[in-house]
Amino acid sequence: MARVAEAVKYRDEVIEFPLEYSEENDIPDEELHEHLARPSTERTKRLKARCRYKHTATGEFVDPNLKGGIERMRFLTESHKETVGQPNAIRRALGLANILNKCTLVLQEDELVVGFNAEHPDKLPLYPETSYMTVRDYIESKNCPEEREEAIECNEYWKAHSIQALGERYFSPEELLQMYQFTSMEPPAFANAYNSVCPPYESVLEDGLLKRIEMAEQNKQNAMDTMRAENWNAPERLPLMEKIDNWDAMVIADKAVISWARRHGRLCKIVAEHFETDPKRQEELIEIADICQRVPAEPAKGLRDAMQAKWFTYLICHSLENYASGYAQKEDKVLWPYYKISVIDKSFQPMTHQDVVELVECERLKVSEHGCGKNRAYREAFPGSNDLFILTIGGVNADGTDGCNDMSDAILEAARNIRTTEPSIGFRWNAIGREKTKRLVFECVRSGLGYPSIKNDEVAMRQLHEKWGATQEEARDWALQLCMSPGHVGRRKTQKARTEGGGSLLPAKMFEITLSDGYDWSHSDMQLGPKTGDPRDFKNFEELFQAFSTQFSYCADLVWRAKDVTRYYQGRYSQLPFVSSLDDGCMEKGVDAMVLSELPNPWHNCMTNIVACNSLIACKKLIYDDKKYTMDQLIAALHANWEGYEKMRKDFVNAPKWGNDDDYADEIVKRVYEDVFAKKFKTITMYSGVSPMPGGQAVGAYLFIGARTGPTPDGRYGGEACDDGGVSPMAGTDKKGPTAVLKSVSKINSSTQKFNLLNQRLPVPLMRSTHGFDIWHAYMKTWHDLKEDHVQFNCISTEEMRAAQKEPEKHGDLIVRVAGFSARFVDVSTYGQNTIIARHEQDFNPYEFDQLGVEFANA
Amino acid sequence: MPKYGDHKNFFPIPEDADDFEPGKGDFVVEQKDEKGKFWLSKPVFADQEMSAQDVKRAT
Numbered sequence: 015m016a017r018v019a020e021a022v023k024y025r026d027e028v029i030e031f032p033l034e035y036s037e038e039n040d041i042p043d044e045e046l047h048e049h050l051a052r053p054s055t056e057r058t059k060r061l062k063a064r065c066r067y068k069h070t071a072t073g074e075f076v077d078p079n080l081k082g083g084i085e086r087m088r089f090l091t092e093s094h095k096e097t098v099g100q101p102n103a104i105r106r107a108l109g110l111a112n113i114l115n116k117c118t119l120v121l122q123e124d125e126l127v128v129g130f131n132a133e134h135p136d137k138l139p140l141y142p143e144t145s146y147m148t149v150r151d152y153i154e155s156k157n158c159p160e161e162r163e164e165a166i167e168c169n170e171y172w173k174a175h176s177i178q179a180l181g182e183r184y185f186s187p188e189e190l191l192q193m194y195q196f197t198s199m200e201p202p203a204f205a206n207a208y209n210s211v212c213p214p215y216e217s218v219l220e221d222g223l224l225k226r227i228e229m230a231e232q233n234k235q236n237a238m239d240t241m242r243a244e245n246w247n248a249p250e251r252l253p254l255m256e257k258i259d260n261w262d263a264m265v266i267a268d269k270a271v272i273s274w275a276r277r278h279g280r281l282c283k284i285v286a287e288h289f290e291t292d293p294k295r296q297e298e299l300i301e302i303a304d305i306c307q308r309v310p311a312e313p314a315k316g317l318r319d320a321m322q323a324k325w326f327t328y329l330i331c332h333s334l335e336n337y338a339s340g341y342a343q344k345e346d347k348v349l350w351p352y353y354k355i356s357v358i359d360k361s362f363q364p365m366t367h368q369d370v371v372e373l374v375e376c377e378r379l380k381v382s383e384h385g386c387g388k389n390r391a392y393r394e395a396f397p398g399s400n401d402l403f404i405l406t407i408g409g410v411n412a413d414g415t416d417g418c419n420d421m422s423d424a425i426l427e428a429a430r431n432i433r434t435t436e437p438s439i440g441f442r443w444n445a446i447g448r449e450k451t452k453r454l455v456f457e458c459v460r461s462g463l464g465y466p467s468i469k470n471d472e473v474a475m476r477q478l479h480e481k482w483g484a485t486q487e488e489a490r491d492w493a494l495q496l497c498m499s500p501g502h503v504g505r506r507k508t509q510k511a512r513t514e515g516g517g518s519l520l521p522a523k524m525f526e527i528t529l530s531d532g533y534d535w536s537h538s539d540m541q542l543g544p545k546t547g548d549p550r551d552f553k554n555f556e557e558l559f560q561a562f563s564t565q566f567s568y569c570a571d572l573v574w575r576a577k578d579v580t581r582y583y584q585g586r587y588s589q590l591p592f593v594s595s596l597d598d599g600c601m602e603k604g605v606d607a608m609v610l611s612e613l614p615n616p617w618h619n620c621m622t623n624i625v626a627c628n629s630l631i632a633c634k635k636l637i638y639d640d641k642k643y644t645m646d647q648l649i650a651a652l653h654a655n656w657e658g659y660e661k662m663r664k665d666f667v668n669a670p671k672w673g674n675d676d677d678y679a680d681e682i683v684k685r686v687y688e689d690v691f692a693k694k695f696k697t698i699t700m701y702s703g704v705s706p707m708p709g710g711q712a713v714g715a716y717l718f719i720g721a722r723t724g725p726t727p728d729g730r731y732g733g734e735a736c737d738d739g740g741v742s743p744m745a746g747t748d749k750k751g752p753t754a755v756l757k758s759v760s761k762i763n764s765s766t767q768k769f770n771l772l773n774q775r776l777p778v779p780l781m782r783s784t785h786g787f788d789i790w791h792a793y794m795k796t797w798h799d800l801k802e803d804h805v806q807f808n809c810i811s812t813e814e815m816r817a818a819q820k821e822p823e824k825h826g827d828l829i830v831r832v833a834g835f836s837a838r839f840v841d842v843s844t845y846g847q848n849t850i851i852a853r854h855e856q857d858f859n860p861y862e863f864d865q866l867g868v869e870f871a872n873a
Numbered sequence: 874m875p876k877y878g879d880h881k882n883f884f885p886i887p888e889d890a891d892d893f894e895p896g897k898g899d900f901v902v903e904q905k906d907e908k909g910k911f912w913l914s915k916p917v918f919a920d921q922e923m924s925a926q927d928v929k930r931a932t
Contacts, residue, residue: 064908115892119914135911273891277899281914284884284901289912 019779031783044817051433058375068385073394082159083137107263107591111270131333140387142172145207177583200518202576212342212508213331214596222312223268234261257604264595279306316363320352341403344493346422374428398837406493409442418451426454440494441466460781464831467806474500497834498769506598507613513581515617522622524565536724555638585609614702617768624737628728632669667729673743675754692766709768710740712833739833740771745852752856753865760800792868878919
């Protein structure tokens with residue numbers, strides 16, 4: 015039935031690999047993952063069975079019932095019309111207050127954590143104030159709000175007030191057209207409205223909003239006293255006006271959030287007293303009502319309080335005040351004080367560790383039901399999932415002690431039990447991290463969840479400290495901002511917008527057009543980049559390399575200009591009074607979160623890099639070094655999509671490739687990452703006054719960008735998927751084993767990069783054997799010692815994926831790691847599924863065991 | 874159309890609530906679909922005419 019790995023001889027011993035869970039011997043390979051879910055209670059079993067996922071597949075929602083909601087649009091628009099003439103920060107706060115005072119609340123049965131972001135569990139909030147085009151797309155689709163005419167009217171109103179019209183003024187029509195293609199670079203944020211935020215959860219849980227209101231009111235009072243003081247001084251005092259407006263806005267926002275939270279309490283009480291008949295559930299609802307009455311107005315006193323306050327904060331920061339992707343937090347650190355109170359001391363909301371696991375399972379299912387009306391391109395970028403939701407655990411505490419604790423374990427156990435794609439988990443791998451927690455990380459990995467994705471804690475901390483100026487304590491306190499980038503977390507200095515760090519550059523397309531003088535002949539039929547010359551005239555590889563570098567440089571300057579122009583307008587029109595109220599820096603200085611940048615953290619993603627790199631390598635080898643082909647012949651073959659040039663294509667496919675510890679190939683890749691990407695970024699000074707860093711990854715963009723990228727000299731056909739992220743070898747081309755991949759990756763100096771994603775695929779029989787952890791742990795130690803930034807794993811058989819392609823209805827629990835996120839396999843397009851199947855399953859044999867220094871326990 | 878204040882699903886907001894206004898209440902309905910039960914709470918005024926949607930939902 016189940017495949018068991020063959021015994022091998024290693025260091026004079028025969029090592030066998032029986033499955034760790036013997037019952038799996040009777041489970042066919044094709045259905046393993048359907049047997050792994052173990053919700054810890056009947057409640058979470060029910061909640062999972064009825065979960066209202068907001069997954070998309072090829073940009074469309076999988077659930078045909080999902081619709082855009084009208085209420086956020088309606089109440090925001092109404093307020094905007096009524097507040098003409100008021101300062102913008104206050105208009106934003108009043109807009110939020112109007113939404114929260116008037117919106118319909120949703121309570122579902124069985125919930126332990128309550129709150130939803132739209133007026134019906136099958137609806138999504140929309141954001142006309144940030145992207146007119148995005149909402150127009152919803153209106154013209156089957157997800158249009160039921161109140162269609164009203165939606166059209168609201169959206170038309172915001173066209174005149176959007177930052178898109180403002181931002182476009184600073185670009186030529188040609189530049190805008192190039193960016194809007196989304197082939198060599200991502201469209202500007204003032205049009206795409208894709209965003210992120212890292213809320214200071216600590217402030218809410220530790221202080222409560224009533225204290226934050228008091229702080230803002232006191233700050234405002236101090237400022238007003240200064241304004242009124244004798245001997246008027248304009249340069250000193252005029253700047254206080256904007257601060258006073260920001261503090262007023264914070265107060266308005268926080269009061270509205272308190273009132274909205276308490277409305278939930280009232281709803282729970284009404285349902286308990288008038289609708290619910292089960293006495294146990296009535297008692298639960300009364301307890302939830304009490305929690306909502308107290309938090310987030312007051313500090314959290316126990317773990318139930320903390321989870322509820324955190325959830326309310328999340329809803330406001332990520333979907334009601336503004337749209338923001340992500341679930342950025344160091345969740346074990348945030349919740350640990352309350353775990354101690356409730357589980358260890360049992361002094362408030364007493365519970366067991368298993369109760370905590372149930373609570374986290376509930377949280378995971380709440381996240382799985384969370385969706386927002388984001389842009390279609392980003393629905394395409396995350397196939398098989400709702401959005402990017404990544405929390406972080408592990409690492410070290412601010413004082414340098416082990417950051418793994420029993421809350422970290424509860425989070426991992428819940429993830430393993432409930433099997434959802436969201437939220438994904440990032441694990442900070444530190445040398446001092448306790449083995450107990452690392453074993454749970456491995457359990458999740460070998461269950462095929464695709465997470466935790468694993469970050470090198472020491473590499474990340476060094477970056478934050480040495481590059482961005484974080485103190486040692488601040489550098490230790492970090493979490494993933496979205497899927498890959500470390501950023502400080504805490505009461506202040508967290509990242510508040512994706513215009514600080516995020517966005518994408520697409521080198522595969524850049525290389526393609528390098529071969530046609532910057533012209534995109536295969537997709538948009540336009541001059542997409544600068545004219546860098548006819549490559550048939552290039553005398554040597556250096557001229558080709560320089561032309562590619564020029565294409566990259568052009569796009570890099572354009573995207574940073576677009577981001578900072580957007581940021582400029584975000585600070586004036588898209589303020590975040592609630593987020594600002596939580597940040598100690600914004601509170602102290604009276605500056606909005608979109609404006610203030612106390613601790614820079616800028617980066618830009620480079621996606622589809624390895625297609626460009628492997629293409630450069632192939633050109634150097636076959637055209638310039640071996641002179642087997644001319645550039646003229648190559649270009650003819652590419653324009654024919656290799657048809658009629660099969661033998662030639664085979665030579666280009668077989669040219670040296672990245673990921674095989676081959677210095678010929680790896681040196682070129684190193685040059686691209688360090689001398690093209692990183693060096694160019696050093697010439698840029700962005701909004702926060704520093705130079706950004708490049709970060710390699712792909713999300714699902716490697717699929718749809720591949721579809722828009724023509725044939726390339728690595729042997730790729732036009733329209734085929736690109737490489738799946740960062741420093742991941744192109745699928746199927748890493749043939750020299752897992753250690754060779756690690757050695758290739760280690761040649762890129764990780765201190766020059768913000769991050770680099772590495773996807774690897776592990777063999778199921780070995781990983782699920784009694785020796786799985788021994789092998790994986792040795793691999794991880796090697797990875798860590800080579801100072802590599804990141805690694806994440808698929809642990810899934812080709813048999814199971816093929817079976818799921820044939821009968822998707824039987825494989826609802828099959829999860830795969832796509833790139834910076836995990837996805838339900840059956841919701842990924844066939845085109846995407848095939849790229850995951852094509853990923854090379856690493857072969858761990860005695861040679862690899864020796865290279866990695868594997869010690870088999872009880873061998 | 875009937876008024877919200879006359880309906881059994883209208884619950885006046887207590888005077889000590891942050892969002893209290895005279896005549897204001899929570900209109901709470903139970904709904905059920907293939908995924909299960911849920912409750913919706915909408916702020917309304919007692920003397921406000923019920924919307925057609927709410928009349929249908931509360932039936």
